[in-house]
Amino acid sequence: xxxxxxxxxxxxxxxxxxxxxxxxxxxxxxxxxxxxxxxxxxxxxxxxxxxxxxxxxxxxxxxxxxxxxxxxxxxxxxxxxxxxxxxxxxxxxxxxxx
Ligand SMILES: [Zn+2]
Numbered sequence: 001x002x003x004x005x006x007x008x009x010x011x012x013x014x015x016x017x018x019x020x021x022x023x024x025x026x027x028x029x030x031x032x033x034x035x036x037x038x039x040x041x042x043x044x045x046x047x048x049x050x051x052x053x054x055x056x057x058x059x060x061x062x063x064x065x066x067x068x069x070x071x072x073x074x075x076x077x078x079x080x081x082x083x084x085x086x087x088x089x090x091x092x093x094x095x096x097x098x
Contacts, residue, residue: 004062008032037065048072 015030030036048069055061 031067032063032065034063034065037067039064039066039069044069047076 011028012030012032015028015033018024018027019030019033020035051072052061052064
């Protein structure tokens with residue numbers, strides 16, 4: 001949470017001021033901005049929702065946006081390519097995908 005307070009929160013505030021209040025073309029980007037990167041809650045996969053409930057408990061997260069979901073999907077692809085098959089993993093993976 002300290003990293004958020006010292007780095008991300010000031011960036012988010014600067015972004016909000018420059019992009020959404022002053023409408024500056026060269027505004028600082030904020031990859032966590034829910035206005036610039038909105039999500040359609042109806043399209044969020046159950047797999048992501050399960051991950052997010054767990055992740056919130058261990059990382060004190062605030063919210064997610066379409067970039068978070070995109071990165072989660074990329075991690076699933078990497079996981080499937082690189083983690084060797086084993087029955088225990090398949091059982092856990094199956095529970096997440098149910
Ligand atoms: Zn924004």
